[in-house]
Amino acid sequence: MRSNVSSRRVATLGALLAISLVLSIVESMLGAMVPLPIPGVKLGLANIVSMFILVYFSLPSALVIAVLRTLLAALLTGGLSMFLFSAPGAILSILLMWAALRFVPPLSLVGVSMVGAVVHNLAQVCVAVLMTGEANLFYYAFVLTAVGAVSGSITGIVAAAAFSRAAGALRIKERATHILQSNQGGVR
Amino acid sequence: MKNIVKKADIILFILFIAAAAAGIVLMSGAGSGSVAVVRVDGVVTRQVDLSVDQTFRVGDVQLQVHDGAIAFIASDCPNKECIHAGWLKTPGSSAACLPNRVSVTVEGAGGDQEVDTVAE
Numbered sequence A: 001m002r003s004n005v006s007s008r009r010v011a012t013l014g015a016l017l018a019i020s021l022v023l024s025i026v027e028s029m030l031g032a033m034v035p036l037p038i039p040g041v042k043l044g045l046a047n048i049v050s051m052f053i054l055v056y057f058s059l060p061s062a063l064v065i066a067v068l069r070t071l072l073a074a075l076l077t078g079g080l081s082m083f084l085f086s087a088p089g090a091i092l093s094i095l096l097m098w099a100a101l102r103f104v105p106p107l108s109l110v111g112v113s114m115v116g117a118v119v120h121n122l123a124q125v126c127v128a129v130l131m132t133g134e135a136n137l138f139y140y141a142f143v144l145t146a147v148g149a150v151s152g153s154i155t156g157i158v159a160a161a162a163f164s165r166a167a168g169a170l171r172i173k174e175r176a177t178h179i180l181q182s183n184q185g186g187v188r
Numbered sequence B: 001m002k003n004i005v006k007k008a009d010i011i012l013f014i015l016f017i018a019a020a021a022a023g024i025v026l027m028s029g030a031g032s033g034s035v036a037v038v039r040v041d042g043v044v045t046r047q048v049d050l051s052v053d054q055t056f057r058v059g060d061v062q063l064q065v066h067d068g069a070i071a072f073i074a075s076d077c078p079n080k081e082c083i084h085a086g087w088l089k090t091p092g093s094s095a096a097c098l099p100n101r102v103s104v105t106v107e108g109a110g111g112d113q114e115v116d117t118v119a120e
Helices: A003-033 A046-056 A059-078 A080-103 A109-132 A135-169 A178-187 B007-027
Strands: B035-040 B043-049 B054-058 B061-066 B069-074 B094-097 B102-107
Touching (some): A003 A046, A003 A059, A046 A059, A046 A080, A046 A109, A109 A135, A135 B007, B043 B054, B043 B061
Antiparallel strands (some): B035 B043, B054 B061, B094 B102
16 A cells, blocks of 8 residues: 555665665774774764654664664674674664654754764763673763763754755655754755 | 754753763862772773783783873774773773773772772
8 A cells, every 4th residue: 555655765764774884884994093082982973864764754763774773883893792882872862862852842953963972872881881890981971971962963963954955865755843844944 | 053053952062061071070089090900791800000010911902001000002802992092090990892891990099999809
C-alpha cells in the first residue's frame, strides 16, 4: 500500500547512514592526526545526521541509523570494543535530543545539538568509568560538558544552515515542526 | 545568524559552561601528587613513585615517569587517546587506554585516599 513511499524512505535513510559513517570516520582520522590536550574531544559531525533524521523522519529511524553507524564505524576503525564504547552515548543523546525537540520549543537546532553533544560526552564518561572501574574519570565529565557545549553549538549552527537545503537535495517533504519554521528565515 | 541562534540556546550554553567551570573548580585539588596507581581491568597492578624517573610496560602499553608526572608514551590502541591525554601530575587526574583496559591515576602525597593493601 505504501511500498513506493517506504522504499524511497529506506533509500534515503541508507544514503544518510553512508553520510554519517563517512563523517564519523573522517572525524576519527582527524582525531588521530591532531593531538588534543583532552582525550575524547570530538566535533560530533555524525550527530548532524542524527538530528536531521530526528527532524525529517522519526525517533526510531534516528536510533536505528545511529546504532548501525556506530557498529560499522567500529568495525572499520577500532573493533567491537569501540562499538560498546560509543553506542550508549549515541543512543542516549538521540533520546534527549528528541525530547528537547519535542518538549522544549524555545530551543533551536543549536540548543538541541548542544544537548546531544553534552549528553553524548557524559554517557561516554560513564561507559569509561564502567569499563575501567576508575571513578576518578568522572572528573572529565565537567571538562567534557564544556567541550560538548562548544562542539554542539558549532555542529548545531552547521545543521541549522544546511538542513533545508539538504532536505531539498534529498527531496524530503518538510515536516512542519516549530524548529524548521523558525529557521526558515535564516536559511533562505 | 539571528534566526539560527535563539535566546534559549545562549542561556543553555551559559548554563553548561557554568556547571562545567563550577565542577572543575570544585574537583581540582591543589598540590602535586607523588604516587601513580596503574590499574588493569580496574585491578591495581602497580604503584609508581613519581619522584623517580622511569619507563615501564603494562601489557601492550608503555608508560613514562618524568619530573613528577606520568604519561602513556606508547600503545597499540587505534586512537591513541591515552597518549593524547599527556602528562598527569595533579592528584585525581587520570588517563585510560580503554582498548587495553589500562588506567593510571595520580594520588595525593599522603596516599590516604584509599587503602589498596592491608598487612596483617
